[in-house]
Amino acid sequence: MAVLVTGGAGYIGSHTVKLLMQNNVDVVVLDNLSRGHIEAVPSGVPFEKVDLLDYENLFTAIKKYNIDSVIHFAAFTYVGESVDNPFIYYQNNVVGTFNLLNVMKELNIRNIVFSSTCSVYGNPEQVPISELESTKPINPYAETKLIIENLLRDYEKAYGFKYVALRYFNAAGSDPEGEIGESHDPEPHLIPLILQTALGNRPSISVFGTDYETPDGTCIRDYIHVTDLANAHYLALSYLIKNQISQIINLGTGDGNSVLEVIKHAEKITNREIKINFSDRRAGDPAVLVAVNNKAKEVIGWQPVYTLDDVLSHAWKWHSNPKF
Numbered sequence: 001m002a003v004l005v006t007g008g009a010g011y012i013g014s015h016t017v018k019l020l021m022q023n024n025v026d027v028v029v030l031d032n033l034s035r036g037h038i039e040a041v042p043s044g045v046p047f048e049k050v051d052l053l054d055y056e057n058l059f060t061a062i063k064k065y066n067i068d069s070v071i072h073f074a075a076f077t078y079v080g081e082s083v084d085n086p087f088i089y090y091q092n093n094v095v096g097t098f099n100l101l102n103v104m105k106e107l108n109i110r111n112i113v114f115s116s117t118c119s120v121y122g123n124p125e126q127v128p129i130s131e132l133e134s135t136k137p138i139n140p141y142a143e144t145k146l147i148i149e150n151l152l153r154d155y156e157k158a159y160g161f162k163y164v165a166l167r168y169f170n171a172a173g174s175d176p177e178g179e180i181g182e183s184h185d186p187e188p189h190l191i192p193l194i195l196q197t198a199l200g201n202r203p204s205i206s207v208f209g210t211d212y213e214t215p216d217g218t219c220i221r222d223y224i225h226v227t228d229l230a231n232a233h234y235l236a237l238s239y240l241i242k243n244q245i246s247q248i249i250n251l252g253t254g255d256g257n258s259v260l261e262v263i264k265h266a267e268k269i270t271n272r273e274i275k276i277n278f279s280d281r282r283a284g285d286p287a288v289l290v291a292v293n294n295k296a297k298e299v300i301g302w303q304p305v306y307t308l309d310d311v312l313s314h315a316w317k318w319h320s321n322p323k324f
Contacts, residue, residue, distance in 0.1 A: 001026065001066055001067070001068035001069075002026040002027060002028050002046075002065050002066060002067055002068065003020060003025055003026065003027055003028070003067070003068065003069050003070070003071060003237065004028050004030060004062060004065070004067045004069070004070045004071070004109075005017050005020070005027055005028070005029050005030070005070075005071045005073065006030045006031070006052065006070065006071070006072045006073055006074035006100065007030075007031055007036060007072070007073030007074035007075065007115075008027070008029030008030065008031055008036075008041060008045075008047075008073065009029060009031035009033060009036030009037055009038055009040050009041050009047075010031065010035060010036040010037075010040075010073055010074070011171070011181075011182050011183070011184070011226065012073055012115065012171055012226055012229055012230065013029075013031070013036070013071075013073035013074075013115075014036075014037075014040035014041065014180050015174075015175055015180060015226045015227060015229070015230040016071060016073070016229075016230040016233045016234070017029060017041065017042065017045065018042065018175060018179070018180065018230070019227065019230040019231055019233075019234055020230075020233075020234055021042060021045070023234055025234070027045055027046075028045070028046045028047075028048065028065050028067065029041050029045055029046065029047045029048070030047075030048045030050055030058075030061060030062070030074070031047070031048075031049065031050075031074065032049060032050060032051040032052070032074075033049055034051075035076070035184070037183060037324045039323060039324040040180045040324065046065065048061040048062075048064075051096075052074055052092070052095075052096030052097070052099050052100055053091070053092070053095060053096055053099065055099045055102075055103070058099055058100065058103050059103045059106065059107075062103055062104075062107060062109075063107060067107070067109050068109065068111065068241070069109070069111035069112065069113070069237055069240070069241060070100070070104060070109060070111065070112045070113070071112075071113045071115075071233055071237060072097065072100065072112055072113065072114050072115060073115045074096065074100075075092065075093045075096075075097075075115065075144070075145075076088060076089050076092050076093060076141070077117075077141060078141065078186075078188050079119070079139050079141050079142075079188070080188065081141075082139055082140035082141035082144075083139055083140060086140035089140045089141055089144050090140065090143075090144060093141075093144035093145070093148065094144050094147050094148065094151075097148045097151065098151065101151060101152075101155055101161070104161075105155070105159050105161075110159075110160055110161050110162055111161075111162055111163075111237070111240050111241060112152065112161065112162075112163045112164075113163070113164045113166065113233055113236045113237050113240065114148060114149070114152060114163055114164070114165045114166065115166060115168075115233075116145045116146075116148070116149055116165045116166055116167045116168070116248075117141075117142060117145050117167055117168065118167050118168060118169045118222075118250065118252070118289060118291065119137060119138075119139065119141060119142035119145065120135045120137055120142050120145055120146045120149070120167060121133050121134075121135060121136065121167075121289075122135070122136035122137055122138040122142065122286075123136070123138065123284075123286045124286065124289070127288045127289070127290055128254065128290040128291060128292045129250065129289065129290065129291055129292060130250065130292040130294075130295075131167070131248055131249065131250055131292075131295055138284050139284065149165050149248065152165060152246070153246075156246055161246075162240055162244050162245070162246050163240070163246045163247075164236040164237075164239065164240050164246065164247045164248075164249060164300075165247070165248045165249070166232060166233065166236060166249055166251050167248065167249065167250050167251065168224060168229060168232075168250070168251035168252065169221065169222035169223070169224055169250075169251065169252035169253075169289060169290070169291050170189075170190075170221045170222060170223045170224060170289075171224055171226050171229055172189070172190075172191045172223045172224065172225065172226065172311045172315065173191070173225040173226050173227070173306065173310065173311035173312070173314045173315045174226060174314050174315050174317070174318035175226070175227055175314065175318075176227065176310075176314050178314070178317040178318050178321065179323065180318075180323070181315065181318030181319065181322060181323075182226070182315065182318070183322060183324055190205075190221075190259065190262060191223070191262065191266070191311065191312065191315055192315065192319065193205055193206075194262065194263055194266045194274060195266065195270070195312075195315055195316055195319045196319065197274050197275065198266060198267075198270040198272045198274050198316075199319060199320070203275065203277075204274075204275040204276060204277040205263065205274060205275070205276055205277065206276075206277045206278075206279050207259050207260065207263075207276055207277070207278050207279065208279050208280065208281055208282045208285065209279075209280065209281035209282070209285065210278055211281070212281075212287040212288075213287055214258055214287055214288060215258065216258050216260045216261070218258045218259040218260045219258065219259055219285055219286070219287060219288070219289075220256040220257065220258045220287065220288040220289070220290065221256060221257065221259075221289050221290075222252035222253055222254070222255065222256050222289060222290045222291050223253070223257060223262070223308055223311055224251060224252055224253055224304060225304065225305070225306035225310060225311050225314070227305075227306065228251075228253075228302075228304045228305055228306055229251060231302065231305075232251050232296065232300065232302045235300040235301055235302050236249065236300050236302075238300075239299065239300045239301075247295075247299055247300075249295050249296050249299060249300065250291045250292060250293055250295060250296060251291065251293065251296055251302070252290065252291025252292075252293050253291070253293070253304045254290065254291055254292065254293045254304075255290065256288060256289070256290040257308055262308070262312075263276065265308055265309060265312055266312050266316075268309075269309060269312045269313050269316055270312075270316055
């Protein structure tokens with residue numbers, strides 16, 4: 001039996017594929033390569049270049065293999081882009097997942113680990129954020145993820161699907177060996193932008209807002225190492241196959257760092273001065289997003305291993321010598 005990883009050529013997907021293989025799990029990768037990198041797929045891993053919107057070819061590709069479970073990453077994930085062009089987000093994320101679930105239903109595949117997001121909480125009322133916090137998405141990207149969670153719930157009731165939806169916070173870093181890393185175009189994430197500035201590829205890093213109710217006035221986020229995230233997907237899959245109980249689980253370290261703290265840590269790791277451009281707040285940016293991760297620890301036995309300095313040093317290794 002094999003695990004299908006959709007979006008397995010993407011950032012988090014490729015790290016999860018690597019970790020699954022290290023745990024002797026048979027993997028099949030499916031990706032349309034619109035935003036993923038074929039170079040991130042390990043040599044010898046079965047690969048299907050298929051778009052989730054192409055139902056017929058999706059069915060044909062998955063039917064080739066003896067798939068037992070699915071880990072579903074394939075999605076568009078840029079918040080700003082989703083606001084500017086919601087059509088492609090609802091089409092790609094929601095319709096694509098709808099197709100995937102129906103292929104799974106036809107082929108009697110019932111286990112799925114879903115890559116969700118803490119963005120479904122919107123501007124939370126309680127921080128740190130537990131799974132009991134109400135969901136109030138404030139952008140189309142987050143809306144699509146919540147719709148998919150609801151699809152999974154309804155497919156469980158109607159068709160016997162079992163799922164774990166992992167709502168994670170700020171994924172960052174790269175594998176410690178520097179084989180794969182974060183490569184987006186355009187790049188929306190803070191840590192790669194900081195490191196690109198340290199490398200001289202950008203003139204400065206923009207800091208949006210210095211008047212938040214935080215110790216240094218800048219936003220605080222929960223940065224989770226991508227390898228820790230990958231391990232959580234493996235543990236969630238193992239839990240799901242063994243227990244057949246659906247869950248929604250937060251993934252975060254439980255600790256937050258402000259934008260300025262991350263920049264200071266990056267200056268220490270890179271031994272370079274990083275120029276800052278202070279700008280006004282961006283609309284919709286909460287002051288603090290930090291996870292309560294007790295459920296992840298108790299239900300799937302997950303424990304984050306890597307620190308912020310590990311995140312930065314591993315990412316610096318990758319960005320200093322990117323493979324793609």
